Amino acid sequence: MNYPFIYLVEPGSLYLDEREAAALRQHLLNGGFLWLDDFWGEREWDNMEHELKKVFPDRDFVEVQLDHPLYHCVFDIKSKGQVPAVELGTGSQFDPEHRTWERPDATEVHHRAIFDDLGRLMVFATHNTDSGDGWEWEGDNHYYFAEFSEKIAYPLAVNVIFYAMTH
Numbered sequence: 001m002n003y004p005f006i007y008l009v010e011p012g013s014l015y016l017d018e019r020e021a022a023a024l025r026q027h028l029l030n031g032g033f034l035w036l037d038d039f040w041g042e043r044e045w046d047n048m049e050h051e052l053k054k055v056f057p058d059r060d061f062v063e064v065q066l067d068h069p070l071y072h073c074v075f076d077i078k079s080k081g082q083v084p085a086v087e088l089g090t091g092s093q094f095d096p097e098h099r100t101w102e103r104p105d106a107t108e109v110h111h112r113a114i115f116d117d118l119g120r121l122m123v124f125a126t127h128n129t130d131s132g133d134g135w136e137w138e139g140d141n142h143y144y145f146a147e148f149s150e151k152i153a154y155p156l157a158v159n160v161i162f163y164a165m166t167h
Contacts, residue, residue: 004032005164009132011036011125012044014051021054028055028122033164036123038130040106045127052114052123061112061125070121070163077159080109081152082129086137086144101128120167124160131156 006027008014016024028034039048049061064070071077084100101107106128114123134153137144 005161006032006034007132008034008036009038011048011051012039012041014048016051016054018054021051025055029116032122034123035160035164036125036127038126038132040101040128041103042105045110048125056114056123059114061114061123064111064113064121064124068121069167070124070159072159073166074158074162075155077155080111080129081148081156082109083131083134083148083153085130086133086140102130121163124164126156 024034036048039045052061066078066080082100085102109129110125110127112125112127113121116122129152131153134149135157137149139145
């Protein structure tokens with residue numbers, strides 16, 4: 001409970017036992033915030049959603065609309081951009097056309113959330129995108145930095161952190 005903000009990477013293979021689910025539920029209901037990022041395709045979504053049902057069996061994820069205050073609290077975010085793995089987004093030998101999705105069933109970015117009873121966003125899931133790569137690899141390739149770090153990953157992270165810490 002000493003850390004109000006949890007950032008969980010690659011939750012497509014998440015597993016929570018009963019004790020962990022109860023602790024996470026208590027943490028989130030007491031004001032904590034969870035950001036799930038870097039998972040791709042329907043199989044990974046389904047697994048993560050199943051595990052979060054252990055935390056909140058009575059709550060469902062909903063798509064966060066672009067008019068939500070999260071998108072306008074520091075930066076004015078007008079779209080849900082896709083941040084690819086650096087190998088894809090830099091037009092490397094793996095993908096010279098700068099493809100931004102990792103799997104054929106992962107072309108559309110989703111920002112979904114679970115809210116508490118007062119409407120506070122407790123869980124934020126950025127699906128079919130990898131914000132973390134936008135922060136990790138920004139210095140490796142100018143194109144990647146300009147297209148994905150500066151335009152998508154940084155503004156979203158600043159807004160999410162600001163929103164989570166002030167609401």
